[in-house]
Amino acid sequence: MSDTESAAAWDVYARAEKPRRQANKWGERTWFNWTQYADHGPGAEVLALGPGDSVLDLGCGAGGNAAHLAALGMKAVGVDLSQEQLRKARERWADVPGAEWHRADALAYLAETPAVFDAVYSVFGAAWFCAPASLLPAVHARIRPGGVLAMSQRPPREGCYGRQAAYIPRGADEDPAIVTRWDHEPEAWCSLLRDHGFREATATVLDAPRGGKRTVGTLLIRAIRGGSPR
Numbered sequence: 179m180s181d182t183e184s185a186a187a188w189d190v191y192a193r194a195e196k197p198r199r200q201a202n203k204w205g206e207r208t209w210f211n212w213t214q215y216a217d218h219g220p221g222a223e224v225l226a227l228g229p230g231d232s233v234l235d236l237g238c239g240a241g242g243n244a245a246h247l248a249a250l251g252m253k254a255v256g257v258d259l260s261q262e263q264l265r266k267a268r269e270r271w272a273d274v275p276g277a278e279w280h281r282a283d284a285l286a287y288l289a290e291t292p293a294v295f296d297a298v299y300s301v302f303g304a305a306w307f308c309a310p311a312s313l314l315p316a317v318h319a320r321i322r323p324g325g326v327l328a329m330s331q332r333p334p335r336e337g338c339y340g341r342q343a344a345y346i347p348r349g350a351d352e353d354p355a356i357v358t359r360w361d362h363e364p365e366a367w368c369s370l371l372r373d374h375g376f377r378e379a380t381a382t383v384l385d386a387p388r389g390g391k392r393t394v395g396t397l398l399i400r401a402i403r404g405g406s407p408r
């Protein structure tokens with residue numbers, strides 16, 4: 179699948195996606211959300227960053243998470259394939275200094291940028307939609323030793339591992355758009371991370387909020403950039 183086809187598919191997704199709320203349950207205007215549920219799960223502390231640190235969001239979508247980090251004083255760079263997502267990010271977060279947005283494929287951006295980041299993350303984002311064998315070396319090269327890589331995604335369906343087709347609905351009268359994603363069991367992610375020069379790898383399924391109709395949890399993967407890959 180070409181970048182142009184993927185970008186078109188993700189523009190379909192962006193047009194259907196509901197905007198992030200104006201404020202969360204605590205009345206905050208910006209916040210970090212690793213999961214598919216509102217007001218749920220850990221926050222920016224997963225990234226172990228401080229003001230002035232630099233951070234890269236791979237597949238930033240409409241930019242809510244990167245805008246939150248910028249509001250906390252970090253230099254946040256959001257990269258996304260979808261022009262439509264970035265239009266929303268630029269419009270909604272125009273008044274947040276410290277956030278910048280780039281339209282690019284995540285792997286192409288990682289190959290081209292000279293920057294080295296204090297942390298790299300991806301929330302249901304490009305890290306789920308790029309082959310780990312390409313993504314992990316590319317991130318390793320663009321994150322400082324000791325920096326955090328974290329990514330969240332849906333846990334795999336039992337027995338369905340590796341490259342999977344993911345369907346983006348286009349309505350009743352059109353075929354869905356198709357993208358590909360990579361699903362692995364938690365221990366397989368930890369092993370992949372170790373093989374690519376990351377240490378202290380964890381991959382944990384966070385339960386869905388209690389009492390809701392939806393029950394699928396969130397796989398949160400985190401590791402520290404170590405020395406040279408094995």
Ligand SMILES: C[S@@+](CC[C@H](N)C(=O)[O-])C[C@H]1O[C@@H](n2cnc3c(N)ncnc32)[C@H](O)[C@@H]1O
Binds near residue numbers: 188236257259302307
């Ligand atoms: C499910 S959305 C999640 C967006 C955002 N992280 C959030 O939490 O709302 C996935 C995003 O990843 C982007 N994406 C997918 N593959 C990508 C790639 N190879 N390079 C850059 N962005 C990509 C899509 O355009 C889309 O905006």
